Amino acid sequence: MQKKIIDNSWISLEEIDGMLDQDVQLELHPEVRDKIASCRDYLDQKIAGSDRLIYGVNTGFGSLCNTAISENDLGQLQKNLVFSHACGMGEEVPTEIVRRMLLLKILGLSHGHSGVQVATVERLIFFFNEKICPVVYQQGSLGASGDLAPLAHLVLPLLGEGEVRINGERIHSGELAQKYGVEPIELRSKEGLALLNGTQFMSAFASHGVSHGKRLLKQFNLIGALSLEAYDGRKEPFQANVNGIRNQKGQISVAEEMREILSGSELIERNKVHVQDPYSFRCIPQVHGASMDALSYCEEIVNREVNAVTDNPTIFPEEDDVVSAGNFHGQPLALAMDFLAIALAELGSISERRVYKLISGTRDLPAFLVAHPGLNSGFMIPQYTAASIVSQNKQLCHPASVDTIDSSNGQEDHVSMGANGATKLYRVIENCYAIQGIELLNAAQAIEFRRPAKSSPKLEKLLADYRKYVSFVQDDCYMHPEMKKSAVYVKERLCQI
Secondary structure, three states: OEEEEEOOOOOOHHHHHHHHHOOEEEEEOHHHHHHHHHHHHHHHHHHOOOOOOOOOOOEOOHHHOOOEOOHHHHHHHHHHHHHHHOOOEEEEOOHHHHHHHHHHHHHHHOOOOOOOOHHHHHHHHHHHHOOEEEOOEEEOOOOOOOOHHHHHHHHHHHHOOOEEEEOOEEEEHHHHHHHHOOOOOOOOOOHHHHHHOOOHHHHHHHHHHHHHHHHHHHHHHHHHHHHHHHOOOOOHHHOHHHHHOOOOHHHHHHHHHHHHHHOOOHHHHOOOOOOOOOHHHHOHHHHHHHHHHHHHHHHHHHHHHHOOOOOOOEEEHHHOEEEOOOOOOOHHHHHHHHHHHHHHHHHHHHHHHHHHHHOOOOOOOOHHHOOOEOOEOOOHHHHHHHHHHHHHHHHHOOOHHHOOOOEHHHOEOOOOOHHHHHHHHHHHHHHHHHHHHHHHHHHHHHHHHHOOOOOOHHHHHHHHHHOOOOOOOOOOOOHHHHHHHHHHHHHHOHHHO
């Protein structure tokens, strides 16, 4: 079991993925613990006997920011905040995203600018280490005052309320005391606000999106190369000279990767009767490369965010300053996630077009990729399914970030809607894996009609492994199970090849 010391050093998205994929146990560095405690002590001293109003510390919230709260009621104020803001609706947030939320909330609070107790951060770490996943709902955040509703559900179990999942079992958080011997946390001033303000719902989906976007891109390059081979495509569009003069980094990189994938192929070196290929094949560097550039931009934005402090107000003990500002506003993430969803949807769109060409009965391939079309419908309808999914992605790619709705009686008058962008992005990613599985199913089927000619060693290795899970289709069969197996393969197995 690995131990990860949280020391507030810059953390990459790859490191975050590793912490989530492995059985990592989190622990606060002593200096980080001291910094959190010092910030808490400073805040206590700041409000003790003072008449100064500090937003969310001794005032109400939102448009109630000018309503003073007595010192005796500050803890109850924070508890009420969490309870009243746990208003999520819709589907549950997937467990993999909830664990990201926990991790990112821990990282944000560990910077020591939030005024929370060390015990509160330690309890979040306990949940993460013990794989206790609060039940969070997908709808409710406007992506501006922090992800208020989802984060309220995330932290309700700290107070002995709400529900959690442990090994898939859903239980009430009140059972945690008996199960683990932990009593509910007694929140102090500002803590509820620190827990609810922040962009961790959006950041969790966004970091997941970047991670899976990179995997999808790499796999679309690999499967696109296999489709090119199956369609008897040409190699010239991937030459270094033609791609180099475009000066687009992503395009140059994808072309180089395609050359590497196709290296050693007998099929690609054969003389071709046709002069050029359709765009879905010869423009792979341009289209995939543009998505790669978009992905690089989004990765930079998200990496900054997961290393940020995004709650409000923020506390600077060394400067004797408590600042009420807007670091919780999700606009950077909202724009990035809309951009990323579009970039990934385009990978799925061009993939479906390659499928369409493979089943078209051209270039010596049988219509619908079966030996006896007519009697057999073959791969006719999987293309319909891919087209349906691609169309849904187009609908999901309407940008969430162009919308805003006035809230909190006009105090919160411009919001990012990044949380809706986050859940849309997640669906686009899942759809892209389904499209990818359909293209691989078709490409693997089509290339069998090129035998005994061989593709490249890399693609032949892929085909050999794929055939352990998905068989060649000789005659019409129940196609859904084969499509499902192919989709599972690209999501769980292909990245290991």
